[in-house]
Amino acid sequence: MQAALFYFFAALTLVCGALIILNRNPINSAMFLVLSIASMAGLFVLLHAFFLAAVQVLVYAGAVMVLFLFVIMLLDLKEEDRRKFNLFGIITGVISVAAIAYISFAAIRSGSASVSRTASDIEGGTLPLGKLLFTNYLLPFEILSVLLLVAMVGVILLSKKDLK
């Protein structure tokens, strides 16, 4: 059951990730990104990270993607015309992606000795995460709140009509 669910969610995530790149219409890309993020929340549930799955759906699939769709409609982006793909971009892209994929797979194959093969029984619920967040990670948490405030002020300044 667990394995079947894993393969289902993993395939859905990867197929939607590929469709983001292949689609010419930005709105379709955004919709496939929503689907990819939602299925990744399913993978988080399989990893017993329940709080993060909820945050993933609320923040990413909700707030961030609404912002993306808002900007796409604000800019009124048309479907990309079928301009010729530049060969340079494709060649460099495929080469660099192949290099990174090779490096990461080699690292995965060689480095499995120190990590246990079986899953531990930790649960990422709100109680253990909250305890950790308000004891060990209190300072980063507070800094993060300041960062959000700075980002908000910056966005308001950037979207003013007469940008100085």
Added chain:
Amino acid sequence: MDVTLEHYLVVSGVLFSLGLLGVIMRRNLLVIYMCLELMLNAANLALVAMSRYNGNLDGQIMVFFIITVAAAEVAVGLALIVALYRRRQTAHVEDLTSLKS
């Protein structure tokens, strides 16, 4: 057949590669931005899987921080794209070549 840590890491690696391919190949600023989000999500998946198989919750705290920073980053980046569009009327990277002599 049991699902192991390697399965999750392979999914994460493939997803990261897809995002990188999109960033390099696509020409639309917004789609490039979406592919960046995809790469961040791939890193999140690897962190959560590592946290699960190491029996340590620190990885999930890290993912929590990454999601928050990503939300702030998306807001600022989209504001920049809108400001750019207002000035130049384009969202294509091929049309933004004023640094090219």
